[in-house]
Amino acid sequence: MGESIKLWRCQTCNRLLRERPVSYAMERHAEMVKAEAGAAADFVREATWAAYLASLRRCRCGSRKRFREVKAGALRGQLDLGIEAVVLQ
């Protein structure tokens, strides 16, 4: 609680995206690599981090249009952790 939630909408596919900090991307990436690469995790993490972060800076549909900010108040009650992440910093 207390954490402010910033939401954006992709103007191409209308997908809702939740803004997350780079630290969130780092944690998710490290978990993903650990699960997939095991002993080679350190190497794979360094090799794939830039591409992973870049993938979180745009919508999954591949759109390069700017995101439109969504007022979180209008969506109260619909927020859940299933909203896809976007890193805009």
Ligand SMILES: [Zn+2]
């Ligand atoms: Zn999209």
